Amino acid sequence: MADFLFYASLFLIWFMLIYHMFLMLGGYLHNRKYRELKKCWEKKDLHFPTVSVLIPAHNEEVVIKETLQAMVKLNYPKDKLEVIVINDNSSDRTGEIASSFVKEYPFVKVVQTVPPFAGKGKSSALNQGLAESKGDVIVVYDADNTPEPDAVQYLIMGLENDQQAGAVVGKFRVMNATKNLLTRFINIETITFQWLAQGGRWHWFQLATIPGTNFAIRRSILEELGGWDVKALSEDTELSFRVYNLGYHIRFFPAAITWEQEPETWRVWWRQRTRWARGNQYVIFKYLFNLFNMKNKRVVLDLFYFLFTYMLFLLGVLVSDAIFVLNLFTDVNLNVGPISTILLILAILLYVTEVMLALTIEEDQFHIKNFLAVILMYFTYSQLWLALVVYSIYLEIKRVLFKQEIKWYKTQRYQQLPQIEQKTIDHG
Numbered sequence: 001m002a003d004f005l006f007y008a009s010l011f012l013i014w015f016m017l018i019y020h021m022f023l024m025l026g027g028y029l030h031n032r033k034y035r036e037l038k039k040c041w042e043k044k045d046l047h048f049p050t051v052s053v054l055i056p057a058h059n060e061e062v063v064i065k066e067t068l069q070a071m072v073k074l075n076y077p078k079d080k081l082e083v084i085v086i087n088d089n090s091s092d093r094t095g096e097i098a099s100s101f102v103k104e105y106p107f108v109k110v111v112q113t114v115p116p117f118a119g120k121g122k123s124s125a126l127n128q129g130l131a132e133s134k135g136d137v138i139v140v141y142d143a144d145n146t147p148e149p150d151a152v153q154y155l156i157m158g159l160e161n162d163q164q165a166g167a168v169v170g171k172f173r174v175m176n177a178t179k180n181l182l183t184r185f186i187n188i189e190t191i192t193f194q195w196l197a198q199g200g201r202w203h204w205f206q207l208a209t210i211p212g213t214n215f216a217i218r219r220s221i222l223e224e225l226g227g228w229d230v231k232a233l234s235e236d237t238e239l240s241f242r243v244y245n246l247g248y249h250i251r252f253f254p255a256a257i258t259w260e261q262e263p264e265t266w267r268v269w270w271r272q273r274t275r276w277a278r279g280n281q282y283v284i285f286k287y288l289f290n291l292f293n294m295k296n297k298r299v300v301l302d303l304f305y306f307l308f309t310y311m312l313f314l315l316g317v318l319v320s321d322a323i324f325v326l327n328l329f330t331d332v333n334l335n336v337g338p339i340s341t342i343l344l345i346l347a348i349l350l351y352v353t354e355v356m357l358a359l360t361i362e363e364d365q366f367h368i369k370n371f372l373a374v375i376l377m378y379f380t381y382s383q384l385w386l387a388l389v390v391y392s393i394y395l396e397i398k399r400v401l402f403k404q405e406i407k408w409y410k411t412q413r414y415q416q417l418p419q420i421e422q423k424t425i426d427h428g
Helices: 002-042 064-072 094-104 122-132 151-160 181-205 219-225 235-245 266-288 299-329 339-361 368-379 381-402 419-427
Strands: 051-057 081-087 108-112 137-140 165-174 215-218 249-260
Touching (some): 002 151, 002 249, 002 339, 051 122, 051 151, 064 081, 064 094, 081 122, 094 108, 108 122, 122 235, 137 151, 137 219, 151 215, 165 181, 181 299, 181 368, 235 266, 235 299, 266 299, 266 381, 339 368, 368 381
Parallel strands (some): 051 081, 051 137, 081 108
16 A cells, blocks of 8 residues: 555656656747747837736835836836826825825826725735726736836737737746845746746647736726636636636736845745645635636646646655655555655756756856755755645635635835846846
8 A cells, every 4th residue: 555655646746747847848948939929029010009007005115116116117108008006005105105106207196995995905906906097908017026118018019919818928037036045046936937837838838827917918808807806815826717718818928027026034935925825726626616617628737737736746745755754663565665766866856957947048047056056945945835835725724614704915025226236236
């Protein structure tokens, strides 16, 4: 029995590892392919639809000024652009700082959330911003984001040249990547995720997931869907499934780049990623039991990807680890010989190869410090993620059993160096 459980867990683990390598290869190929497509699209005359940029902001006084300065510098016709700061029940100077931009720039406006929707989370704030907006295209940025000047133009370029795209998502980079070991880990993780999960799935299956920031979506689609799901902690993933179910696809176009903050302490990281994990688990169970009612069957691939990541892969790792630990204290008749050691070494090598391949795409990230960090990540960061997912499952089960209200956690922000100065330090 122990042998069967061990080999079953190995199958789940190695299936995910090999699938990730397959996706990473797709991401690498997409990097080469999209650059040619970008050159082709840039030669065409671009139609500029009206755009509404929504920025949900709850107590964001530390970062909102830099974000709005980035919005002012966007290379998009200002007569076709409106930037809406959704001041969501802030108790700090967020509204005051945003209002100072309103006085100087007519395309900037502030929307105050009102009871009973005030302070209910990002989805609720976005729905109120949508109701106050006028643009044919809705673009979303988090309040800690500083998009590059051409970011919105590239998002629109993707929509205008691909009428089947319901949404276009860009790439995000970490502005505080070198702050400490945790932010270095997160930076490596986000680069890998984007080229593996976003770029790889787009290349092979024309699938991508709407992130929480730096994406454009057609207003007509949002109105047809009734906006964002206020019960979803991962409102971006949940929205992605509904967009696909309408028959559209979501294009990953990494020419649109934004820079964002990431958690600088483990406590903040744990709370943020727990919310993400719980949000994705909500999406899994929301759509898993409606699988056969979904119009777009291709999205089943995405659903099973999330199911495998947050359930089956986790189960495989936990079972294999439990058997290994149990075998240290008692004889469980595990007859695997040296194969377990060999497979462990191969798994580590495959993990490092996948991540380093992603880092080669971002040329400024391929260096010895990150190589050493990747190896350390396998034994620390990745293992902690497993504990986090188990904890998030416990919280979701408790919420369902006791019918608890969903509470939104806002990630803590930090004062940063100006972006140009920060980049100089990062590269220097």
